[in-house]
């Protein structure tokens with residue numbers, strides 16, 4: 001987490017710039033460069049979504065170039081929502097870290113601990129899906145377990161225990177349900193949450209910060225993707241979000 005902590009402090013920002021590139025090849029190559037360059041000053045992290053690269057010819061190469069363009073010191077979280085058994089997960093980890101050069105990943109914990117642990121390497125960040133931003137997922141994640149709590153509570157608890165054992169493991173919690181953010185924070189008081197859903201999905205930034213910030217005023221990475229990609233002035237849009245965070249945060253990071 002050290003790279004993330006250093007960057008959050010240096011930029012005084014909790015903004016994660018999501019990179020979900022759409023358009024033709026020429027537009028995408030140009031716009032990716034613009035968004036990275038224009039938002040870097042305000043970015044605590046970048047989160048390229050793997051699907052948006054894999055759906056293009058030469059997408060892996062484009063992803064590598066994009067990661068290389070991110071200034072030194074800003075963590076890159078590869079959003080692949082990886083989630084396979086241990087030996088397969090190990091290959092995904094090699095792809096994300098050794099081929100792409102990412103500092104972190106998102107993982108889907110449905111297959112259990114061994115879908116997560118191969119990604120836990122010194123200096124790397126692993127964000128396990130716990131309570132996602134999309135409403136249809138709740139028919140699964142809200143299932144009540146006979147032993148108490150819901151499936152998403154269980155995912156959060158697994159992530160907390162793995163963090164205690166391995167370090168560097170956080171949660172993905174959607175910004176579309178502030179109550180759920182508060183619940184996840186109650187279950188996992190210390191961990192970092194990657195929080196998508198502000199912007200195109202209509203998540204409430206103020207309510208999310210109130211519900212999810214730790215007492216030290218940190219612990220959340222607020223992701224927005226389409227809102228920055230589509231902005232006429234990505235720098236201004238990123239700056240505005242960071243300024244809103246400063247106004248809403250009870251304490252400096």
Ligand SMILES: O=C(O)c1cc(=O)[nH]c(=O)n1[C@@H]1O[C@H](COP(=O)(O)O)[C@@H](O)[C@H]1O
Nearest residue numbers: 049106132133174196199200201224225226
């Ligand atoms: O893991 C994620 O990043 C993720 C989890 C989640 O619960 N909801 C969610 O929207 N995401 C991702 O976050 C990004 C949200 O994009 P925007 O809705 O355009 O800001 C996309 O890349 C999604 O795949």
